[in-house]
Amino acid sequence: MASSQTIRVNLAERSYDILIGSGTLDVFPQFMADRNSSTHVVIITDSNVDDLYADALGDSLTEQGYEVQMMVVDAGEESKSADAAIDLWETMLAEGADRGSVVAAVGGGVVGDLAGFVAATFARGLAFVQVPTTLLAQVDSSVGGKVGINLSEAKNMVGAFWQPMGVLVDVNVLGTLPAKEFAAGMAEVVKYGVIMDLDFFEYLEQNVDGINARDPEVMQKVVERCCQLKAEVVEADEREESGRRAILNYGHTFAHAFEAATEYGQLLHGEAVSMGMVCESRLAERIGLIDAAATERQVKLLEALSLPITPPELDPEEVYRLMWHDKKVADGKINFVLPTKIGETTLTSDVKSRDVLAVLEG
């Protein structure tokens, strides 16, 4: 490995390390051996990542004497479904997985969430490891233990909190990411700056060129900072009970509704989050929480990172209806995470439907 850093996520007996670096995939067998004595590993990946990375990772385990079961789902959000979970459960059972097996999720957010849900529920819970291969998964979904699948009208509506026993991040894999996927991951990166770290937001503004060139040194810093911030939040509120973890949902109430309204095909999650952040910052403006300049600063950075900021044409009433089918709804209220300035947010359910609709109408 050229360089690497370890970030610890402290969650009592569920604590684990995130190893971040260039070339860390080379240490995968050792990373597994250090964490679990099981010799049966179920690798879950998708049809894009299989040939690129997962197959070779499987071989590296086999060489070390592991019994490896490879399971490949179709690339894309459609695989984050109950049907895909059932297929995986049945295949694992048929091919001899048992409660001593370990699941390794090798892929993006869809693979990590699906594989994590399958790990959380097979035989009432298997140990699992995340090997995120998209920027989005590296900075967000692979850390923190949220796993799950979508229902037809609501993302992530079914799932669990199930912490991995380790996360292995290799920033070199970002080189093979399609441009749209890379940009989509940057939406979540920008989010961390807006919700909790003005300095980091400024670092991003100052390093747009290095980011867009996927400079490994810049990207390692970016991923490290995001994982540190996420670890802090998860440590403070593992199960999203105190409200602290909810700040990670900035942009997501609108984003999930945009994704649902376009049936999870048209928009990448990060693209929807980019649009969602702009909408929610404008909503914050309408109710007097933030000034317009702060929204424009987000718009400028998101655009410099090639992210879309305007949602596709959708019926505002339909989008608003879909917001009610979100996990963030509790006791009949939609809970919004709204920015008060760059680096700070507030939680509020005191938002009028006419303000939400006005933002959607643009």
Add this chain to the structure above:
Amino acid sequence: MASSQTIRVNLAERSYDILIGSGTLDVFPQFMADRNSSTHVVIITDSNVDDLYADALGDSLTEQGYEVQMMVVDAGEESKSADAAIDLWETMLAEGADRGSVVAAVGGGVVGDLAGFVAATFARGLAFVQVPTTLLAQVDSSVGGKVGINLSEAKNMVGAFWQPMGVLVDVNVLGTLPAKEFAAGMAEVVKYGVIMDLDFFEYLEQNVDGINARDPEVMQKVVERCCQLKAEVVEADEREESGRRAILNYGHTFAHAFEAATEYGQLLHGEAVSMGMVCESRLAERIGLIDAAATERQVKLLEALSLPITPPELDPEEVYRLMWHDKKVADGKINFVLPTKIGETTLTSDVKSRDVLAVLEG
């Protein structure tokens, strides 16, 4: 209520009470209000229990101002499926359940396990309450947090540990149980005696008539003792990690294979457990762990309680193959819980296939 007793299950922040008595269903709204401030309750029940009890329980909540969503699955083990879970998830979402909702499982083991799994996974986990209406559920499945669904070749292969926030047991409901169902529940009752309490086993031997007459006083004692024993075991080993909780699986390795071989239709779970205990006690005899008299004592009690002790005609090789598709398999070994005398067991994976096959061949 004529009389009632509370048994505490001590599991740190997941601790809860089991309220056991005659007529306790009358206090259901208060039992709910004491445990959660939510006003949206999802009652999951089956087509047998709906008219008998669940509908009235729903009405009693509605009268107290709760919003109640009734969901009725077909009675029978077939409902403990991924398809049934998907239906429930989708319907809950469509009818406005959110992360603040509470699930109440009103029914037998199938309803409790399915509803518990749905509660554990909807919006990454809802609070839930168990109202067990079969003897099997009252003495076993409603306590301890094991929830789950079956795959086509393996029972309970998918699930979670998800503790209820309370269990409400009314022994009066045993009066409406079909004879076969009542007897099936007694199989698990006998199991507690065999695995950990000789005195209780003797109490059962001495009270066969009262039990068969479903005398409420006798049955309240029976259910209380079983819940106490189960609570002790669950407190010592909540997630089945130390081996202590595994003792509850006595009879179940054979039983699950019998149920799978008959495709979960022919045998009630308790009937399979009755046969399974006799088989496993005979397996223990073959490898010199217990004397034949102890097996015969179990046979005599099970027969006095109208339980079957001889499995249906099945291919022993097929039954043995199915044992490998069980959660109790770990690292390529079947872990058996075998009795050493009435009131004591041992765990062993050191069992030869020819001994298992010899027991199956009778």
